[in-house]
Amino acid sequence: MARIIAGVASSHVPAIGAAIDNKQTEEPYWKRVFSGFEKSKEWMEKTKPDVAIVVYNDHASAFSVEMVPTFALGCAAEFPPADEGWGPRPVPVVQGHPELASHIAQSVILDEFDLTICNKMEVDHGLTVPMNLLFGSPEEWPCPVIPLAVNVVLYPPPTGHRCYMLGKAIRKAVESYPEDLRVVIFGTGGMSHQISGPRAGLINSKFDKAFLDNLTKDPKKLTRISHLEFMREAGAEGIEMVMWLIMRGALDDKVEETYRFYTVPASNTAVGHIILEPKRRAAGKTQRAAGKARTAGKRPVSKRPTKMKRAAARTKTFVRRSK
């Protein structure tokens, strides 16, 4: 069985990508930003996921205004970096995981989330910048990636609640995939920022901090933030934070914050970053040993069925009954 072992959220500011590409990461302005990700890179190095699902948004690269899918899942074998007007970023081509991706597409569409399937897609800084922040700048990305592009450019984006529920459906899909894969899910974008109009430059650290706190404490509260509140409090483009809720929805109800970093600014944006892991993974050795004893002889991954799984099972029954 595949499973989601952790969630990562990170801003995806294009200027961070430019600083990496132009080798400015040691300059004091940028060092302040990059130093916050040193521990995260070490964590990622240790965690070694088999697959990463990266929730991000396209910035007029793969999608113009001709077609604007709300949720678009990348099912291709590879995703070349897009030319965003300065030539493609000098990062490796992103390798996909078409098998798991199409499995997720099938599962969540039948769960009534109407995804658009992309069998050919270029990816822009929205996806590659968070990958750089967590994986560094290797010759090749260390694991395959499933991109999930969310429309947050054309109002209205999907609601936070919808995103959170999609996260749950993605988790259910991952857990019904037969191969043992350890999956990390990324939510990207944010935090508070506005880059358009006379109010550009808006930052709201209080809002951002409350958002970070509640990712662990009370994510359901975050799903009730209206679009108006996101835009008013966190800037017109701060609404990108709904994408973090897909990541959060895909995790256990109870999680532990492994790491957090926050700094203002990177270019026009408040940079926020958090790593969340299921409580049971971070639990003490005794609990883990007990879990092992219980499942002795079985596969080690299946511990006690979580509340989430029981809920998912119930939902399944209900869907069947309604048909």
Add this chain to the structure above:
Amino acid sequence: MARKNTARKEKDYDDIPGTIVFDAERSRQGFGINMFCMSLMKDENREAFKANEAEYLKRFNLTPEQEAAILKRDYNRMLELGGNIYFTAKLGATDGHSFRHLAAVMTGSTQEDYAAMMLAGGRSAEGNRSKTGRKTKSMLIASAKAKAGKQKSSKTKSSKSKPKSRSKARSNRG
């Protein structure tokens, strides 16, 4: 065009000052602006635009107002006429301008002042929430304050709300 503008129905987010939300209506109105900007992703188009701006713009079915805003590089006006910042930024890039330059232009500030404001923590939300001065509430921040030190009660509340949201999700499916 102007008539269409005034016919626009008031939206709740129109109350946010200095903010032009790119919604479906503006996206329809600004299709030409954004497709023009998108065309600048290609080098040959950038050359053709630079060679004769007004002539190049004729390809995109723009209104005279939209053409004027583009030729004048009036970035706020482009947004009002349906442009989107991720698209108009491509025009900025064609002119060789950084994002900071565009932000400074849109906020009526110099690049230095804008950069200094960002370094000092950005533009505060205080006093920048509502055009009409109406009392706005942040559900997130307000409840964070109210619940400070009362974590237990928030826990019971969240566990209570679980079955509620589940049944809601279920009823949506039926």
